[in-house]
Amino acid sequence: xxxxxxxxxxxxxxxxxxxxxxxxxxxxxxxxxxxxxxxxxxxxxxxxxxxxxxxxxxxxxxxxxxxxxxxxxxxxxxxxxxxxxxxxxxxxxxxxxxxxxxxxxxxxxxxxxxxxxxxxxxxxxxxxxxxxxxxxxxxxxxxxxxxxxxxxxxxxxxxxxxxxxxxxxxxxxxxxxxxxxxxxxxxxxxxxxxxxxxxxxxxxxxxxxxxxxxxxxxxxxxxxxxxxxxxxxxxxxxxxxxxxxxxxxxxxxxxxxxxxxxxxxxxxxxxxxxxxxxxxx
Numbered sequence: 661x662x663x664x665x666x667x668x669x670x671x672x673x674x675x676x677x678x679x680x681x682x683x684x685x686x687x688x689x690x691x692x693x694x695x696x697x698x699x700x701x702x703x704x705x706x707x708x709x710x711x712x713x714x715x716x717x718x719x720x721x722x723x724x725x726x727x728x729x730x731x732x733x734x735x736x737x738x739x740x741x742x743x744x745x746x747x748x749x750x751x752x753x754x755x756x757x758x759x760x761x762x763x764x765x766x767x768x769x770x771x772x773x774x775x776x777x778x779x780x781x782x783x784x785x786x787x788x789x790x791x792x793x794x795x796x797x798x799x800x801x802x803x804x805x806x807x808x809x810x811x812x813x814x815x816x817x818x819x820x821x822x823x824x825x826x827x828x829x830x831x832x833x834x835x836x837x838x839x840x841x842x843x844x845x846x847x848x849x850x851x852x853x854x855x856x857x858x859x860x861x862x863x864x865x866x867x868x869x870x871x872x873x874x875x876x877x878x879x880x881x882x883x884x885x886x887x888x889x890x891x892x893x894x895x896x897x898x899x900x901x902x903x904x905x906x907x908x909x910x911x912x913x914x915x916x917x918x919x920x921x922x923x924x925x926x927x928x929x930x931x932x933x934x935x936x937x938x939x940x941x
Contacts, residue, residue: 737843
C-alpha cells in the first residue's frame with residue numbers, strides 16, 4: 661500500500677435508482693477501446709463490469725425494492741489473484757487488474773471470484789472485469805467513469821489506508837459485501853440491510869363512531885422475550901416499518917400502543933419480510 665492508501669468504492673444502496681448510468685458509462689469507456697496495461701476492449705453485449713442487482717422485499721401493500729451496484733470488490737485477499745498464477749495482480753493502490761496476455765485462455769478464472777465479478781470475453785478469449793478505470797486514475801482523474809455518471813451519489817470512490825477505512829466504516833455504518841467469503845473486500849456499502857435483512861411492516865387503524873381511520877403517532881415495539889429488538893412510530897398514514905431483521909429469525913412479539921389506551925399485541929413469524937396489512941386497535 662502506498663502512503664496515499666487504497667482506492668475504495670463507497671456504495672449507498674438506498675440512493676441507487678437502477679438508472680444504469682454507471683453501466684452505460686462503463687460501456688462508453690471500454691467498448692471498442694484498448695487501454696494498454698489495463699484491459700482489452702469490453703464486448704458490447706453481455707459484460708456487466710458494474711452489475712446492478714435487484715432485491716424485492718415484503719408483500720402488498722408494503723413492498724420495498726432495493727438496487728445494489730456490484731462491481732469488482734478489489735479484495736485485499738483476492739481469490740482470483742491466488743488462483744491466477746500471476747495473471748491477476750493487486751497493485752499497491754489496491755486496484756486488482758487482470759493481465760490480458762497472461763490470462764489469455766484462462767476461462768477458469770471466471771469461477772475464482774465468489775462475487776461473480778469476472779466475465780468471459782469469448783471473442784478475445786480472456787477474462788475481464790472492472791478496472792476502476794485505472795487508466796484514468798493514473799492520469800489524474802479523481803474518480804472512474806461509473807462514479808462520474810451517477811446522478812444520485814450512490815457511487816463514490818475514496819483513497820484511504822486501512823485505519824482510516826475502519827474509522828469511516830464505524831462512524832458511518834458501512835459494511836463489506838459478504839465478509840464470510842474471507843476475501844477482505846475494499847468496497848464498503850451503506851444501507852446494505854435493505855438487501856440482506858428483512859422487515860415487519862403494517863398500517864395501524866382504529867374505529868371511532870363507526871368510522872375507521874389511520875392512527876398516526878402510535879408506538880410500535882418488536883421484542884423477543886425481555887429484549888426489545890426494534891421500535892417505530894406510525895406516520896401520518898398509520899404506517900410503520902421495523903427493518904434490519906435476520907431472515908428466518910423466527911417468532912417475535914409485536915405491541916402497538918395508540919391514543920386513549922388503545923393497543924394490541926400479536927405474534928409475528930419472520931421468515932422473510934412481512935406485511936401485516938391493517939393492524940386494528
